[in-house]
Amino acid sequence: MKKFVSGIIVGVMLFAGASAFAAPTSLIGQKVQGLFTVEKNGKKVADAVVINGSAYAPVRAVSDAAGVTLSLEGKKIIMEEKIPLTSESSPTATATPTTAEGLSAERELLVTAIDKKQAHVEEYRNHQVDFYTTLIKENPNSKSIPDWQAAEKKGNTRLEEIKAELTSLQQQLSDLDAQIAEVQK
Structure with a gap:
């Protein structure tokens, strides 16, 4: 499980590259560069859009696929292992x-x-x-x-x-x- 979550994090970091540090504060008006399918074990989990080199996927779908629970605390999204x-x-x-x-x-x-x-x-x-x-x-x-x-x-x-x-x-x-x-x- 930890390897899967770590893999997602590493993949996003590699995919996002250096643009993560220069990301705009708002995505409004930004061009979508592509739509990708997020899969786990060959089964579709969600669709992710790529904007400015960063992939954006629904946190709920990714957390469910990763087997972690999701909770909200103010403006924080907290993921914990089930x-x-x-x-x-x-x-x-x-x-x-x-x-x-x-x-x-x-x-x-x-x-x-x-x-x-x-x-x-x-x-x-x-x-x-x-x-x-x-x-x-x-x-x-x-x-x-x-x-x-x-x-x-x-x-x-x-x-x-x-x-x-x-x-x-x-x-x-x-x-x-x-x-x-x-x-x-």
Whole structure:
């Protein structure tokens, strides 16, 4: 994953060349030099336009393809790696300890993962889903409303996925607590 993101960054830097340092402050009125397709594993991710030697692609599409989450904080777009919910990455997926101390350490890791996931749910709701809802409400005559509605729907779907991951982690914690109670008998 990191290699893919690094590859994108290096590619953009090579593609943009020295013009990145001399880029105009506004793209308004600039000539589009070309339209390119952004692909991952042979599948189209998005279209990118090239203006003054720099490629511009939709951040949402690129972040989804790269497997990272996107959030907004003021005028900052923040990309973070998704925490996959697979048996390999689950805090309890390692060889489960059988001692009370080992189980307690495992529990601490799981509680930390739950806290991070809960924060992620709130952040995603506030900065992703609510962002598009606000855009739609504040710009009822915009031609971009269908795009915003699609992004809002996609955001709601992703939010439900994150909530499901949180529920799974909470179930793992409940199971671990039962295991700790059993060991302490």
